[in-house]
Amino acid sequence: MGHWGWLIAIYLFLGGLGAGAYLTSFAAEKGFLGKKTNLNRVGYYVSAPIVAFGALLLITDLRQGLKKPWLIINMFLNFSSVMTWGIYILTAFIFVAFIKAFFVWNKKQAPDVLSYIGAILALATAAYTGMLLAVVEGVPFWNSYLMPVVFVVSALSTGLSLTSLLAHFFEKHQVHEERVSQVHLWLVSMEIISITAFFALIYSGGQGAVAMVSANLLLTESLALPFWLLLILAGLVGPLVFYVQQSRRQKKAPLAMKEQNLSENADMPAGVNQGASAKSQNALLLCDGAVMVGGLTLRCLIVFAALPVWNGLLS
Amino acid sequence: MSHNKRIELSRRSVIKGGLLLGTVAAIGLMPIKLLRAEETVKENAEPKTKKQIGFSYDEAKCIKCENCVRICQETYKWEADSPWRKLLRNEKGDALSMSCNHCADPACAKVCPVNAYTKRESDGVVIQDSSKCVGCGYCLYACPYHAPHIQKKTGAVSKCHFCYKLQDSGSGPMCVGVCPTQALTMGNMKELSQQGNLNYKGLPNPKITNPSMIAIPK
Known part of the structure; x- marks a missing residue:
């Protein structure tokens, strides 16, 4: 059986995270995340370095390829291998995202075509991390149509979280657009639905008994603690509850929110409002952190729960 | 406006x-x-290559001497943890000598990013070139039969190649040659598939990769 462990799991996570960060800034730039936004730059800055670092981890996990690095160039050769597709997609994405970041950094308008190619490559990167596992028939747990779907949704969600976090710390002007919370609420809901569907498909028996044994590892056996605690509770249900609350609060008092935004921008916050806002701000940051922890946990669990279609023994 | x-x-x-x-x-x-x-x-x-040769294992004839495994190890010097051939046994006394099955649809060859695997048109043997292997481990996950292994010393994958060099020079593979009871034989899959398949004692569904091996239970 294979030897994939932490390095590959983190690589899959970072691939999704970088892609998601790019798409967040892309969405912000195109106005999908509210009229006023501070998410339209940091995502671009971090996306290429994150994916590049992930690719470095993949290379570190190689055996002979690490001793004889000139062999790595051959990884472009087999067009029937999803790993080869990935090498192309990642290379192209890192390249395009760097150029896009360069334009944004210099406050220049990048050609629209470049931004869109970057966005398509970002989606391809996120989807590839799932496809890499989904095509392996030797591991029934991975061999699911829903694998890339789960990974793409998680990539978007973690990317949005990372970009929000970074924007909070590195962008001068702060905005709290309810649209961002709504989008994140939608993403987290989609992730819960797709993970539920992923397990439902396995327990319906379509992928065989071994896939169910793998799923049991996560739901009730050795990996149940991180699954329920880090992925489901901290990474999904917690954020879901928070985003629901927040969108309710924002609906109740849209005017108050606006005033608050204004006062914060003017650096003149009013006492009570500010206390409450700082609290919710902290909760929001915590929530973004939890979403990322959940995303990383998801990749690790999926990689660790891989059981081969045959255990190598005679029955 | x-x-x-x-x-x-x-x-x-x-x-x-x-x-x-x-x-x-x-x-x-x-x-x-x-x-x-x-x-x-x-x-x-049906035929993916001009010809497809394969192994045949007749459990009733096997005396479990493991000569097939031993000669393979002595010839190709693989590490004990990364065997090219194994004699699988269970408590009931069942056995199966198995190596790479030189599948008609080799999953290893499909996933290998560096094209280290080739399937010969002339006889369907799947040959892995260790000197090309980067050791990513993708084929280890893809193969349902656990045939490819990473050798610790080189960090490269290797596996049974049906002694293709011996075959090209006119003799048969070592394991088949050394089997005292002819429990392990080889032949053309056209004929072998008439006698059986690899739907054998818990082995994975042959439809995944179409293995070129049959096992006849006793």
């Missing part, structure tokens, strides 16, 4: 968003379907 413009923009954004979503679906779902479809087509079209 400005109001109209805003609506137009949002409409355009919706279309763009839809296009992007469509791309996700296409990238995420299409290739699996394509790969699957390709497989079904392959399964139906």
Whole structure:
């Protein structure tokens, strides 16, 4: 059986995270995340370095390829291998995202075509991390149509979280657009639905008994603690509850929110409002952190729960 | 005027968003379907190579001497943890001598990013070139029979190649030659598949890769 462990799991996570960060800034730039936004730059800055670092981890996990690095160039050769597709997609994405970041950094308008190619490559990167596992028939747990779907949704969600976090710390002007919370609420809901569907498909028996044994590892056996605690509770249900609350609060008092935004921008916050806002701000940051922890946990669990279609023994 | 413009923009954004979503679906779902479809087509079209040779194991004849395993190890010096051939046994006394099955649809060859695997047109033998291998481990996951292994010393994958050099010079593979009872033999899959298959004691579904091996239970 294979030897994939932490390095590959983190690589899959970072691939999704970088892609998601790019798409967040892309969405912000195109106005999908509210009229006023501070998410339209940091995502671009971090996306290429994150994916590049992930690719470095993949290379570190190689055996002979690490001793004889000139062999790595051959990884472009087999067009029937999803790993080869990935090498192309990642290379192209890192390249395009760097150029896009360069334009944004210099406050220049990048050609629209470049931004869109970057966005398509970002989606391809996120989807590839799932496809890499989904095509392996030797591991029934991975061999699911829903694998890339789960990974793409998680990539978007973690990317949005990372970009929000970074924007909070590195962008001068702060905005709290309810649209961002709504989008994140939608993403987290989609992730819960797709993970539920992923397990439902396995327990319906379509992928065989071994896939169910793998799923049991996560739901009730050795990996149940991180699954329920880090992925489901901290990474999904917690954020879901928070985003629901927040969108309710924002609906109740849209005017108050606006005033608050204004006062914060003017650096003149009013006492009570500010206390409450700082609290919710902290909760929001915590929530973004939890979403990322959940995303990383998801990749690790999926990689660790891989059981081969045959255990190598005679029955 | 400005109001109209805003609506137009949002409409355009919706279309763009839809296009992007469509791309996700296409990238995420299409290739699996394509790969699957390709497989079904392959399964139906009978001969994939000009000829396909394979192993045959007759459990009733096997005396479990493990000569096949020993000669293979002595010849190719693989590490004990990374065997090319194994004699599998269970408590009931069942056995199976198995190596790489030189599948008609080798999953290893499909996933290997560096094209280290080739399937010979002349006899269907799947040969892995260790000098090309980067040691990514993808084939270890892909092969349902645990045939490829990473040798610790080199960090490269290696596996049974059906003693192709011996075969090219006119003799048979070592394991078959050394078997005292002819429990392990080789032959043309056209004939072998008339006598049996590899639907054997817990082994994975042969439909996954179409292995070129049959096992006859006692």
